[in-house]
Structures are given as structure tokens and as C-alpha cells.
Amino acid sequence: MRYEQIGEVIGGTPLIRVDALLPEAARAKGIHLFAKVELLGPTGSIKDRTAKALIDDLLFKGLLTPGKELLxxxxxxxxxxxxxxxAARSIPLTLVMPANVTEERRAFVRALGATIIDSPADQGSNGAVLLARAMAKADAKYxxxxxxSNQANPKVHEVTTAPEILTxxxxxxxxxxxxxxxxxxxxLARFFAREKPSVKIWAAEPMPGEKVTGLRSLEDGFTPEVMETELLAGRVLVNSRDSIMAxxxxxxxxxxxxxxxxxxxxAVALRVARDAAPNSNIVFIACDAGWKYFSAGLGDGNLDEMEDALEGDVFWW
Ligand SMILES: Cc1ncc(COP(=O)(O)O)c(C=O)c1O
Structure with missing residues (x-):
């Protein structure tokens, strides 16, 4: 394969059959389980697709012109x-993050040339959002x-992730x-509602008060504008411990x-499998790579300690 730049190496992720995780009763019913392995992109997460789509959208709308900077x-x-x-497109990037974000993550983006602005550690992600908004207001270059709120985010899954699964x-x-x-x-829900409405889309959501890095509980009081929960078959609540164990x-x-x-x-796919009709094919999204969580003990750390480590880690999406 030959590309003009690393940012083009996006999507086309494999579906891998992982039936061994199913209980014997489900396997006996002819149910199959597949992982859509999104962690194989350039930064090991489904956000490789999103980031490309967001930048493409700004360029298409003429908002990201020479002299402007991403924030x-x-x-x-x-x-x-x-x-x-x-970096691949020579666009300056500034990321605002709480001062207590781990050195691993700072080093990663710094190595790629991004500028980091610290927001107060004790204000968490909300403090970073407030500071970024204030910076954008004060300086038109950002x-x-x-x-x-950007529709390019769900759109990229409607036009790439979902059709890849159906194909x-x-x-x-x-x-x-x-x-x-x-x-x-x-x-996913928009695509399947149109192309194969019998397909049910279930969402995994952390139980209120539980931290599952990358996911958010709608009980936290903020529903992102791009989220259309009425298109889903339902939301299933999961706790942190079950997520780590799975x-x-x-x-x-x-x-x-x-x-x-x-x-x-x-964990949600396994719950759905319990009640699924014979011969059902269930896909779950493998969103990001496990190596990102070694310092939090994902590999073999003590479960209580890992829950505590991820508790402070509220800023991963
Ligand atoms: C690790 C991880 N998993 C899952 C998600 C969920 O993806 P989405 O933002 O499309 O709901 C994200 C991003 O938010 C994430 O960073």
C-alpha cells in the first residue's frame, strides 16, 4: 500500500471472530461474536477516524486557512x-489539558509537535474546556x-465504520x-436505520458514578449535541470493574x-448474547489499545488500584 501521508491510513479495520468469549449455551445456539478492531490505526483508537474527519471538515468549510491554529x-x-x-498536514495544534495529565500523554503529543497549555488540575476537564473557550474568544487565530457538536464526528462512522461492518x-x-x-x-445507528433496519445498535454507558475511561454517563448532566440516543435499541449500564475484567x-x-x-x-455484547435469537451475529467495537493503560495497571494490576488510577482519569475522550 502506498500513501501520501500517515493520516490517510485510516479505517478498513478488521472484524475478528472471538467466539471463545461466549458462554457455551450461546455457542450452542450458533451465536457468533466479532470485535471491530479500531485500535489498529496510527494512534491506536477509533479517534483516528474522528480527528481526520474533523480536520477535513474545517478545511472543507474554509475555516482552517493559513495563519490559523487548531485548538x-x-x-x-x-x-x-x-x-x-x-503534524502530517503541517497544521499548528494547541491542546489544553489539566496540569495533572500523565507524562506519557504529554510526551506523546509533544513528540508530534503539539503545544500544550495547562489548565488548573483541580478543575479537571471542565477547566480545560473553559480555558480553551476563553483562548478562542480572545484570539481569532484559533x-x-x-x-x-460537530456533525463530522457521527458522519465519519455513518460513511466508513458502519458500511465496513455491513460489507x-x-x-x-x-x-x-x-x-x-x-x-x-x-x-452506526443512522447507517443501519437506512441500510439494514433489523440491525440493533446497543450502547455501553458507565453506571452513574463509575468511571470507564473514554465513556460518559448521561447522568453527569451533559448530553453532547451529536448524540441521538433515540436511534439506539438501548443503553446498557456497565461498571468499571466489569469493563476492566472483560x-x-x-x-x-x-x-x-x-x-x-x-x-x-x-460486557454489553455478552449480555445481549444471553437473550439473542439463535444464529445471531454480534459485533462490538474495540475502541482503543490496551497499552495506553499499562501505567494504570490494565495488564495484571490489582483491580482496586486500577479502579482508583482510572478514577482520576476523567479526561480521555
Ligand atoms: C477509549 C474510547 N472509547 C470509546 C469512545 C467513544 O466514542 P464516541 O466519542 O464516538 O462515543 C472514546 C471517545 O470518546 C474513547 O476515547
Whole structure:
């Protein structure tokens, strides 16, 4: 394969059958389980697609012209992916993140040439959003893609992620995605409502008060503009511990090392499998790579300590 720049190496991720994770009763009913392995992109997450789509959208609308700079409050997957795409296209990028974000993540985006502005650690992600908004207001050179309200976010899943699933598995019956911005779930739901309405889209959502890195509870009081929950078959609540344990089980039984939000989608897929009709084909989104969470103990750390480590880690989407 030959490309003009690394940012073109997006999508086309594989579906991998992981039936070994299903209970024997489900396997006996002819149910199959597939992981859509999004962690294989340039920064190891589904946000590789989103970041490209957001930048393409700003360029298409003529908002990102020479002299302008990208500005986004994120220290997580979107920040990493924006850093790759911005570097590949020589676009200056500033990321606003709380001062206590781990050195691993700072080093990653700095290595790609992004500028980091610290927001007060004690104000968490909200403090970073406020500071980024104030900066954008004060200086017209900044352009913010804002994945929470930008329709380019769900659209990229409607035109790439979803059709890839249908092409690779025309017999698909269920797809499970995690709810972060809601871009993935909404895009999938829009596509399947049109192209194969029998397909049910379920969303994995953290239980109120539980942290599953990358996902958000709608009970937190903020529903992103791009999220259309009425298109979903339903939202299933998962806790942090089950998400971590499912991610570990996936790694050990299939060799796919993914993060806690993948564990959450897998946990929901297994619940759906319990009541699914015979011969159902269930897909769950493997959102990001597990190596991003080693310092939090994903591999073999003590579960209580890992929950505590991720508790402070509220800023990953
Ligand atoms: C690790 C991880 N999993 C899942 C998601 C959910 O994706 P979306 O924002 O499309 O809902 C995100 C991003 O928000 C994420 O960073």
C-alpha cells in the first residue's frame, strides 16, 4: 500500500471472530461474536477516524486557512489523533489539558509537535474546556473542531465504520458501541436505520458514578449535541470493574489487547448474547489499545488500584 501521508491510513479495520468469549449455551445456539478492531490505526483508537474527519471538515468549510491554529481541550485519544493529523498536514495544534495529565500523554503529543497549555488540575476537564473557550474568544487565530457538536464526528462512522461492518459481515444482527461523544453509536445507528433496519445498535454507558475511561454517563448532566440516543435499541449500564475484567479476558482469550471502554462494549455484547435469537451475529467495537493503560495497571494490576488510577482519569475522550 502506498500513501501520501500517515493520516490517510485510516479505517478498513478488521472484524475478528472471538467466539471463545461466549458462554457455551450461546455457542450452542450458533451465536457468533466479532470485535471491530479500531485500535489498529496510527494512534491506536477509533479517534483516528474522528480527528481526520474533523480536520477535513474545517478545511472543507474554509475555516482552517493559513495563519490559523487548531485548538482543542483534550488530553485523550482525540488529542493524540489530532496531533498525528496536524503534524502530517503541517497544521499548528494547541491542546489544553489539566496540569495533572500523565507524562506519557504529554510526551506523546509533544513528540508530534503539539503545544500544550495547562489548565488548573483541580478543575479537571471542565477547566480545560473553559480555558480553551476563553483562548478562542480572545484570539481569532484559533479554530476549534469541537467533536461534541460537530456533525463530522457521527458522519465519519455513518460513511466508513458502519458500511465496513455491513460489507465484512452482511449477516450482522447487533452492533455494540461505547458512549463517549456518542459519535460512533449515532453514526452506526443512522447507517443501519437506512441500510439494514433489523440491525440493533446497543450502547455501553458507565453506571452513574463509575468511571470507564473514554465513556460518559448521561447522568453527569451533559448530553453532547451529536448524540441521538433515540436511534439506539438501548443503553446498557456497565461498571468499571466489569469493563476492566472483560478487557483482560479479551486479551487473554483472543490476543486483542484493548482498553477499558472495549471491555465495556464486550460486557454489553455478552449480555445481549444471553437473550439473542439463535444464529445471531454480534459485533462490538474495540475502541482503543490496551497499552495506553499499562501505567494504570490494565495488564495484571490489582483491580482496586486500577479502579482508583482510572478514577482520576476523567479526561480521555
Ligand atoms: C477509549 C474510547 N472509547 C470509546 C469512545 C467513544 O466514542 P464516541 O466519542 O464516538 O462515543 C472514546 C471517545 O470518546 C474513547 O476515547
Amino acid at each position: 482543542e481541550p483534550t488530553s485523550g485519544n482525540t488529542g493524540a489523533a489530532l496531533a498525528v493529523h496536524a 479554530v476549534s473542531p469541537d467533536q461534541y 465484512d459481515l452482511p449477516e450482522v444482527d447487533v452492533v455494540v458501541a461505547g458512549l463517549g461523544t456518542g459519535g460512533t453509536a449515532t453514526g 478487557a483482560r479476558a479479551l486479551a487473554r482469550s483472543s490476543g486483542i489487547l484493548a482498553g477499558p471502554s472495549t471491555g465495556a462494549t464486550l
